[in-house]
Amino acid sequence: MxxxxxxxxxxxxxxxxxxxxxxxxxxxxxxxxxxxxxxxxxxxxxxxxxxxxxxxxxxxxxxxxxxxxxxxxxxxxxxxxxxxxxxxxxxxxxxxxxxxxxxxxxxxxxxxxxxxxxxxxxxxxxxxxxxxxxxxxxxxxxxxxxxxxxxxxxxxxxxxxxxxxxxxxxxxxxxxxxxxxxxxxxxxxxxxxxxxxxxxxxxxxxxxxxxxxxxxxxxxDRVAVMYAGRIVEQGSRDEVLFNPQHPYTIGLLGSVPPIDGPVADRLPAIPGSPLTGVDRPGGCAFAGRCAFAEDACTEQPELRHRHGEPGHLDACVLPDSVRRQARGAGPDPQPERPERPERPERPEQLEQLEQAAGTERDLVRNEKGRA
The missing domain is CATH 3.40.50.300 (P-loop containing nucleotide triphosphate hydrolases)
Structure with missing residues (x-):
């Protein structure tokens, strides 16, 4: 550390x-x-x-x-x-x-x-x-x-x-x-x-x-999601992106326009505005913008492990059933974690980048030798 x-x-x-x-x-x-x-x-x-x-x-x-x-x-x-x-x-x-x-x-x-x-x-x-x-x-x-x-x-x-x-x-x-x-x-x-x-x-x-x-x-490698001065979710990249738990994280991911599929009439967005004033409500700071907020959200949630990998933490008190509903309620529900086959052109691109980097290093050495 x-x-x-x-x-x-x-x-x-x-x-x-x-x-x-x-x-x-x-x-x-x-x-x-x-x-x-x-x-x-x-x-x-x-x-x-x-x-x-x-x-x-x-x-x-x-x-x-x-x-x-x-x-x-x-x-x-x-x-x-x-x-x-x-x-x-x-x-x-x-x-x-x-x-x-x-x-x-x-x-x-x-x-x-x-x-x-x-x-x-x-x-x-x-x-x-x-x-x-x-x-x-x-x-x-x-x-x-x-x-x-x-x-x-x-x-x-x-x-x-x-x-x-x-x-x-x-x-x-x-x-x-x-x-x-x-x-x-x-x-x-x-x-x-x-x-x-x-x-x-x-x-x-x-x-x-x-x-x-x-x-x-x-x-x-890891992701920490911040809202109103607090970390509301953190974990490995894949856990946070493909298994989000906090409604704010779900909203952020749902706000990204899809690159395929039907074109929506309006861009998806999280309703409301972020907190900006000095007076902050007690409990979850996102409750005022969350469509699934309950009475329990008036208490300040603790950032702790609830689902997924051991290092995946979130600060939301909503039960599992509501979280599942939140993940499926957005205009672009989050997909299952995809298999990512290696693209055939990617190794070639990486090799070209390495060759370019090697050429730059050679130029630097040659210039230093002439100096």
Whole structure:
């Protein structure tokens, strides 16, 4: 276990009171796994992730609970202690790469900053490593690209630069906050492949924040579904996607338009709106939007194992009969877990990707030899 979160709460002071962005979350992150944190906008995903390394601290922010990393509680660590962790042991890939990168500095120099801030490394050595990292994340001609300013690169290339910065010090944990937002599907697939390779090759634990269930199905090992600041369901990817238990998870999956079958007159959607105010009702936060809510839902449900694999947890008190009804009531009932035969073209595509990656590594070595 690399990172353990227990009872994490994050609140922000607003004119109307204190907004509970994260309301008592328990999570664990293991070495070499990709954990997807899923939920609607405003569910508390980014607030949770940024609080892990204190990036949302301030006079109007209140953080409590435990974030255990390396035997220390980061929730109580000083700013000086957190600076020693950020970028070295726990790195962050931000959603908007153009806003995150300094527009006046060349991207290669920005990658070197991460290494020189935490290691005693000469600039030339750091730049060679930066060029190597840019090649590893799939940027063509990395030596020349390292001299570019952020606005001279495409959105996909800027996001790869952010990933290279995150991987510069071989962190134990990489937090990727919506890394594929605003990218076309081809570039999305390439960025996700880079994250997956980093997790597999370096044993990096990746916390992937997303609202895209297609991304979750593609790369996640485990999934945690978040609603109104709480985890309402978590488990392995296949358990959550093909055996959902919480009505909110069922609603999220049912809201994805089917790629085959009849075309509906209207896109399926969860009725109502997410909770956004400081006053939260007692009990299940989703009860006001749940068509199957009962009197028992006025009590705060505990996240625990009820069905499926031992690690499959949900926070719903509804009986099995109602859950089965909920799974079949949506416009797109969830299918049985499918058999996934290997597509004949997939091995060939993977081989081509590996060959391309090998070519990039050769180019990097040749450029370093000529330097």
């Amino acid at each position: 690399v990172l353990e979160i227990r009872g994490l709460r994050v609140g922000f002071d607003v004119p109307s009171g204190r907004l509970p962005a994260v309301a008592g979350v328990d999570l664990t992150l293991r070495r070499g796994e990709m954990l997807a944190l899923v939920g609607e906008s405003g569910s508390g995903k980014s607030a949770l992730a940024m609080s892990l390394v204190g990036l949302n601290r301030g006079p109007r922010t209140h953080i409590s609970g435990e974030v255990t990393f390396g035997g220390r509680n980061l929730a109580e660590a000083s700013e000086r202690e957190l600076r020693a962790v950020r970028g070295k042991d726990i790195a962050v890939v931000f959603q908007d790469a153009l806003a995150a990168l300094n527009p006046l500095h060349r991207v290669g120099a920005q990658v070197t900053e991460m290494m020189r801030a935490h290691r005693r490394m000469p600039y030339g050595t750091a730049m060679d490593r930066a060029v190597e990292l840019l090649g590893e994340v799939g940027i063509a001609n990395p030596r020349a690209s390292s001299r570019a300013l952020p606005h001279q690169l495409s959105g996909g290339m800027r996001q790869r630069v952010m990933i290279a910065m995150g991987l510069a010090n071989d962190p134990a944990v990489l937090i990727a906050d919506e890394p594929t937002t605003a990218l076309d599907v081809t570039i999305q697939a390439q960025v996700l492949s880079v994250l997956r390779r980093a997790s597999a090759d370096h044993g990096t634990a990746v916390l992937l924040i997303t609202h895209d269930l297609g991304v979750v199905a593609e790369v996640a």
